[in-house]
Amino acid sequence: MYSKDIAKLAGVSRSTVSRVVNNYSNVEEETRKKVNSIIKKYGYVPHGPARALAGKFSNIIGIFIANIKLGNEKFRVYQNVYISPFEAAIIDYADKLGYNVLALIINNDSDFNKIKKLFDSKILSGGIFLGANNNSREIFDLIKSGYKIAIIDQEKNQNRTVHNYIIVNSDNFGGAYKATRHLIDYGHTEIAHICGDMNKYSGFKRFEGYLKAMSEIKLKNKKDYITYGDFTEEGGFNCANQLLRNKVKNRITAIFSSNDTMAIGAMKALKKMKIRIPEDISIVGYDDIRIASYVSPTLTTVRSSIMEMASVATKNLINSIENKINALEYFIIPAELVIRESTTKK
Amino acid sequence: MYSKDIAKLAGVSRSTVSRVVNNYSNVEEETRKKVNSIIKKYGYVPHGPARALAGKFSNIIGIFIANIKLGNEKFRVYQNVYISPFEAAIIDYADKLGYNVLALIINNDSDFNKIKKLFDSKILSGGIFLGANNNSREIFDLIKSGYKIAIIDQEKNQNRTVHNYIIVNSDNFGGAYKATRHLIDYGHTEIAHICGDMNKYSGFKRFEGYLKAMSEIKLKNKKDYITYGDFTEEGGFNCANQLLRNKVKNRITAIFSSNDTMAIGAMKALKKMKIRIPEDISIVGYDDIRIASYVSPTLTTVRSSIMEMASVATKNLINSIENKINALEYFIIPAELVIRESTTKK
DNA sequence: TTGTAAGCGTTATCAA
């Protein structure tokens, strides 16, 4: 069933059918009704590729998910409890706006070629990057080519030649500040930090939030309190071992970990050393991943609305596609503290 | 950069460029080399919609994920720790075969119209259903229309008019048998079962595996030992309460739950009643979701290779697209027992 | 082995 068939049945031309399909105003109301009823009756669906070929943008956006690189372990991304909810929220939100989502997992730089091809071949009319490294040159190249891009978790960049894209971030700084401040309010002063991947915006921004809160109290030997993980459970495990093994061992009473996954790794390390949580050491994570409320003790953490981040990114991306907007748009989504069992007053 | 540009640069016609792009044999080797080098040099990518319009099938397959219906809670699917790994594995595997994946979440029957449109508009050349209900009429309608479909977790159907699709299942029966047999081997005889959604293949097949193992030992009052959950944590919680509240309370020493999520719900219920796991009651789940190794005690469960199920479905779907195969193909992926802390000898 | 030309289903331009 094609537009010419509808045209014949309705006694109009294909152009008129096209006008109705695209909701153009220059169609008589009666004609519109007749055509629409026939379209409905026969379940006519415009041929997507033909529309695209004739100049319409596709109603498909891409979602590009950075895989976690960890040795030879493949498909690590689908163990990433933080990413999946984002993905599903974007799919669902795009669907509401009449768009479909094509998902791609980025394992390495050469995968950017695939993305470029998808854009070049006009299959995608926009895309959202999830978990990509900060200020990636490849992403900027795409933006410079005029493609519509939104990035979740990226620094607002200062590069004056790249300015037409959308950034959505959790209030990493504010959230980390709240987390650390929560420990301080509970009477802790000897608070260690497990950093995330410092190449990602969330990594260093949460670190800055921690520093801000710590600057409000007096603390010596600051450096010993800071360890460098990479957002993975193994990283958190190692950092906790390092923290508790060195000379600060007997002073630390609390840890703020840059994400939940590392916090859970740290908890495993502490349990192995027979250190009690939260009696001996309080722990705060970040992200409120699902597992956070299943570990024991349940994990105090920081949460940003995933729905909100996903919807802001998706909505604005689609808006910029449809209205051909080309401005830098920058959104920060608030973060709230979720207090559970892993923190206690000192 | 279009094929005519490549043609001009290479000093050939567009048809020849097309032949090279599509790897046809009737091209002189030297011509092919020249054209290919220019394609590479200028980063030419064929226009997807134009190819589709000219008769090629698209290299996009769909993945249709059934959402969980639970009251008013939206976007429940992205809390589904079982589905996400499947999705990512399919995306990754399709990518290896040069295909892209368009993801869609099915919330209700009317979403099947969207799926039909995606097929009708030639955007998709095949699709995989995840978590769909057994023998859904809507899915069969799609298959009857000639669209290429693979289904994960569906009964091999007896309907003689629908036979040209792919089914991939975990060995639910064998896995459930192993799980129950494991409890029996540990000396348990009073083994209860928490059923999953009996509208799904996995639900009733796992139940049958349990029955098979139980039939090998003598047991009275069989009916009291069986409760009906729905694969959700709440369901497992309620079933455990029901089991431990009624008259069989003091006899049951073990529970086999049809999935991990319900097993975790059951564990919560037992903890609330101060029943020790595994000392008082042993528990086995199914699926080996990530949380299973984070709860305490860690959960004994049954695992099928997600990678294998995803790759079998994806590979065979794409094969049937490219070779226009139209046969019913039925695959069963083996399941293995993973013994952890939640089961002990009686 | 290669080129010419028609055709895929839609939208956009122009004229009526």
Next chain:
DNA sequence: TTGATAACGCTTACAA
């Protein structure tokens, strides 16, 4: 407000 027609970029007979 409508219809005829060209154009979108590719593939594919058919002819050479």
